[in-house]
Amino acid sequence: MTIAALIVAAGRGVRAGGGQPKQWRTLKGLRVADWTLDAFAKSKVDHIVLVLSPEDHDVRESFASIPGLIFATGASDRAGSVLNGLTVLQEYEVDKVLIHDVARPCVSHGLIQQVIDTLDSNPAAAPALAVSDALWIGAKDEVTGTQDRSGLFAAQTPQGFQFDAILAAHLAHPGGAADDVEVARAAGLDVAIVPGEPDNIKITTAGDFARAEKILGTEMDIRLGNGYDVHRFGDGDFVTLCGIEVPHNKGLQGHSDADVGMHAVTDAIYGALARGDIGRHFPPSDPQWKGAASKIFLNHAANLAKEMGFSISNVDCTLVCEHPKIEPHAEHMRTEMAGILNISIERVSIKATTSERLGFTGRSEGIAAVATAALVKT
Numbered sequence: 001m002t003i004a005a006l007i008v009a010a011g012r013g014v015r016a017g018g019g020q021p022k023q024w025r026t027l028k029g030l031r032v033a034d035w036t037l038d039a040f041a042k043s044k045v046d047h048i049v050l051v052l053s054p055e056d057h058d059v060r061e062s063f064a065s066i067p068g069l070i071f072a073t074g075a076s077d078r079a080g081s082v083l084n085g086l087t088v089l090q091e092y093e094v095d096k097v098l099i100h101d102v103a104r105p106c107v108s109h110g111l112i113q114q115v116i117d118t119l120d121s122n123p124a125a126a127p128a129l130a131v132s133d134a135l136w137i138g139a140k141d142e143v144t145g146t147q148d149r150s151g152l153f154a155a156q157t158p159q160g161f162q163f164d165a166i167l168a169a170h171l172a173h174p175g176g177a178a179d180d181v182e183v184a185r186a187a188g189l190d191v192a193i194v195p196g197e198p199d200n201i202k203i204t205t206a207g208d209f210a211r212a213e214k215i216l217g218t219e220m221d222i223r224l225g226n227g228y229d230v231h232r233f234g235d236g237d238f239v240t241l242c243g244i245e246v247p248h249n250k251g252l253q254g255h256s257d258a259d260v261g262m263h264a265v266t267d268a269i270y271g272a273l274a275r276g277d278i279g280r281h282f283p284p285s286d287p288q289w290k291g292a293a294s295k296i297f298l299n300h301a302a303n304l305a306k307e308m309g310f311s312i313s314n315v316d317c318t319l320v321c322e323h324p325k326i327e328p329h330a331e332h333m334r335t336e337m338a339g340i341l342n343i344s345i346e347r348v349s350i351k352a353t354t355s356e357r358l359g360f361t362g363r364s365e366g367i368a369a370v371a372t373a374a375l376v377k378t
């Protein structure tokens with residue numbers, strides 16, 4: 001199943017004003033077009049085609065960061081721009097295509113996916129909001145009539161279609177359609193309505209920029225991850241837990257320093273980032289990590305979070321053992337972990353429990369640790 005997104009961006013944005021087409025104006029530091037493309041680049045689409053006006057060809061190179069982005073040349077109206085994009089996509093063996101206005105930068109991943117999923121059992125699917133306000137007919141600043149709102153919907157994009165069907169529909173259409181649903185219906189295709197989203201606004205007039213900034217500004221991207229680790233006891237006279245050497249009548253065995261708490265927190269961060277686990281980044285088969293200080297691993301996970309644009313909001317780790325007692329060392333552990341993670345100690349929790357003498361921890365055969373990490377996109 002090959003899915004493509006077709007983003008029409010060849011309009012001139014006359015109603016929005018501002019001296020340049022609205023898709024090249026900035027919203028919270030990024031161009032409108034960048035927000036829109038980013039939403040699709042992070043979704044499950046295989047190809048993205050961006051339809052540009054011949055006047056805007058010089059902006060192509062500013063999209064170098066989106067690998068494989070395909071370009072098409074726009075036409076004098078929206079339908080013509082869509083047809084040009086579909087024509088370029090013909091050589092990519094596309095099954096489903098989502099056609100979207102570049103001027104809708106607040107589109108959510110959830111909505112994109114819902115349109116894709118609805119296409120599994122429908123030839124066409126598009127989002128819309130049922131009209132909730134009363135409708136009037138007016139002329140010269142005066143109400144001249146009223147319109148029953150029942151059964152009326154305000155159309156949004158992305159509008160999704162089986163590729164061959166919408167291409168044929170556009171080729172057969174005489175022109176002048178407001179959107180691709182109109183083209184599809186003219187060709188006899190049934191169109192399923194997907195619940196639209198109030199935040200999926202189209203920037204049309206000058207005031208819409210402030211609305212879009214507000215919507216994009218309130219979007220929070222929070223990731224949670226969990227980690228779990230176990231190390232068995234062996235000979236020794238201390239254990240390393242959350243970066244602190246705690247005197248004990250046994251040691252912990254492991255390829256590295258066997259810091260079970262730090263490993264669980266490290267894995268929780270990798271988990272929140274969906275970037276595997278410690279074993280993937282530091283394979284136990286690699287001799288260079290023999291006896292390594294686990295702060296190397298935690299530091300790597302924290303740096304990866306930063307590179308991916310996340311800050312660590314908090315971590316919480318529970319050590320499970322009968323002995324040694326953790327409480328007397330917990331503050332020292334929190335300070336050490338906070339230092340490695342470069343966050344405030346208030347965001348680091350280290351606690352402990354016994355397992356009521358049950359199981360391997362209860363028999364003092366080893367120590368287990370569980371951890372949670374919360375990351376926030378900055």
Ligand SMILES: Nc1ccn([C@@H]2O[C@H](COP(=O)(O)OP(=O)(O)OP(=O)(O)O)[C@@H](O)[C@H]2O)c(=O)n1
Pocket residue numbers: 008009010011012013014015016023051074075076077078081082100101102103104202203204
């Ligand atoms: N010849 C055209 C006209 C419109 N569009 C695209 O169709 C979408 C919806 O159109 P609209 O909001 O009307 O954009 P503009 O045509 O740019 O705005 P205006 O009518 O105010 O000039 C926009 O993403 C726009 O870039 C296009 O690709 N080619």
Ligand SMILES: C[C@](O)(CO)[C@H](O)COP(=O)(O)O
Pocket residue numbers: 078101154155156157178179180202204
């Ligand atoms: C396709 C569309 O976004 C559906 O709401 C809309 O019709 C396109 O914009 P326009 O303002 O009608 O040109």
